[in-house]
Structures are given as structure tokens and as C-alpha cells.
Amino acid sequence: MRGHHSDPSDNAQLLITLGRLVDQALERMKLQQARVELAMALQRHMLPAELPELPGLHIAARYAPARDGLAVGGDWYDAFLMMDGSLGLSIGDAQGHDVEAVAFMGQVRTSLRALAEATSNPREVLSRTNDLLISMGFGLFATCCFLRFDPVSRDLTVSRAGHVPMVWATAGGRSGIALDRGGPPLGVVRGEVYPVTHRRLLEAGVLVLLTDGVVEGPHYPMEAGLAEVHRLVRAGFDADPDVLASAVVKVAERTGHRDDAAVLVVRYDGPPGPGPPLRPA
Numbered sequence: 001m002r003g004h005h006s007d008p009s010d011n012a013q014l015l016i017t018l019g020r021l022v023d024q025a026l027e028r029m030k031l032q033q034a035r036v037e038l039a040m041a042l043q044r045h046m047l048p049a050e051l052p053e054l055p056g057l058h059i060a061a062r063y064a065p066a067r068d069g070l071a072v073g074g075d076w077y078d079a080f081l082m083m084d085g086s087l088g089l090s091i092g093d094a095q096g097h098d099v100e101a102v103a104f105m106g107q108v109r110t111s112l113r114a115l116a117e118a119t120s121n122p123r124e125v126l127s128r129t130n131d132l133l134i135s136m137g138f139g140l141f142a143t144c145c146f147l148r149f150d151p152v153s154r155d156l157t158v159s160r161a162g163h164v165p166m167v168w169a170t171a172g173g174r175s176g177i178a179l180d181r182g183g184p185p186l187g188v189v190r191g192e193v194y195p196v197t198h199r200r201l202l203e204a205g206v207l208v209l210l211t212d213g214v215v216e217g218p219h220y221p222m223e224a225g226l227a228e229v230h231r232l233v234r235a236g237f238d239a240d241p242d243v244l245a246s247a248v249v250k251v252a253e254r255t256g257h258r259d260d261a262a263v264l265v266v267r268y269d270g271p272p273g274p275g276p277p278l279r280p281a
Helices: 008-046 099-116 122-135 222-235 241-249
Strands: 057-064 074-081 087-094 142-149 155-161 167-170 175-177 197-200 205-210 261-268
Touching: 057 074, 057 241, 074 099, 074 261, 087 099, 087 205, 087 261, 099 122, 099 142, 122 142, 122 155, 142 205, 167 222, 175 222, 205 222, 205 241, 222 241, 241 261
Parallel strands: none
Antiparallel strands: 057 261, 074 087, 087 142, 142 155, 155 197, 167 175, 167 205, 205 261
């Protein structure tokens, strides 16, 4: 019985084929890595370089990138003064995990800022941004929470577009998860009118805005994540906003979520004393 001997030329061809496949795989990995690095650079550029400093208000933010090295998310946060002297705050999550998601996130954040120059009403800001995004034909959507705070009247107006509710606590011992009625994500339904909730800040306290990457994972329900954030906010309502933001974003480590995560913390010192109205610089 004779043993089987392979043809050396067949072995050589097999090695050549395997080598080509390895080279192609390496090229695809390099291309994907380049796309990730580009997306991360774009994301760093699109997030605000600094946050406004206002009398009686202290703002801090944290962003944690996706834990999957080949994915980059579209989370953002923003804080800026509007033309009427009020403070605009936004946080959101654009659909997708690639360069296109980051580019779309930049479009959403820029649109919110630009339209807030025309109106400071959160309902109008979200509705106009929604229609603008649909008219531009991106085919993507984004969740968002937009807030307006008037430092003179102490009025807080909130509007949500399919986004995670904010968490709050006051020096008087009250706290909660703001389950206000909201509308669908931006970029889905043309002509949508977004509900608004009005509050007045009468005592010192803190507001915490976040994205779902902080509180939700494949085996970790959002309710559990929000409950943990609520516990942290209730205990640390008077902490330095940077310290509280760092503690909140670490909740993402428990969820098993591979998405990116963003946190925006606003601490309010309480009603101001007599003084001139705050105006943009």
C-alpha cells in the first residue's frame, strides 16, 4: 500500500494563496483602524473644547469612548450661552458607530447651536433641527435632550427627543429621575412638535444628563443603571461637578455596554442675590 504524497507545486500554490489572504486581511484591518482613528479625531474636534463659566452655575462633562476598538460612537454634549442670556444645554446620541455617525453627530450638534440663535425655546429648537436633518437626507436619526436655563428667572425648560431622562437632586433632600414626556428621535418624523416641561429652580441642586451607554447594556437594564446614577446623584448633589461626573460615567463599566458614554453635570448654587442680568460676552 503506497502512501499519498502531495505535489510540491500544489503546496507552493496553497502557501501563495494563504499569503495573499493574510495580506488582504491586514490591509482591511489597517483601513478599518484608519477609519477609527479618523472618527476619533473628528469626535474630539466636535466636542466643545471648554464649557461656559457662569455665576452660581458649575458645569462639568465626561466622555468615555467605546470599548470596542473598531467602533466609534456618536455621543455628544454641549453647553453655550444663547442670545437672550439663557444657558443652552444639549446631550445626545447619533445612530451608528463609524465615521458617518461622528459626522452626523457634528451636523446635529451644529444645527442645534445654530437654530438656538434664532429661538431659545427648546420645543422650537428640536422641531426645527428635526425638520432640517430630514430635509438634508442623512437617513440617520439621533436622540437628544435640550435644556434652557434662564439665570434671571431661574426657569428651566426641558425637551426630549427619544433620549434617556435626566437625574436630579436638591439640597432640600428631593431627588428623582425626570420621566417627562418626550417625542421621537430627531430625523424620523417630519413636522414633529416636541413636548416641553417647565420647572423653576428655587434651591441649590444638581442636574445630570447622560447617554444610554452610561446606564444600559446587553444584560443590564436601563432601570438598574438609572437607579445607580440616582443613588450617586442623591448622595453627591453638593460635590464638585467634576468629581460627580467622573463617578457617574464609571457606571458604564458595570453595564457591559461597548458603546461610548457621555455625562453632563450642572450644579446650581441657589437663587442669586441682586445683580445685573447675565448676558453673552
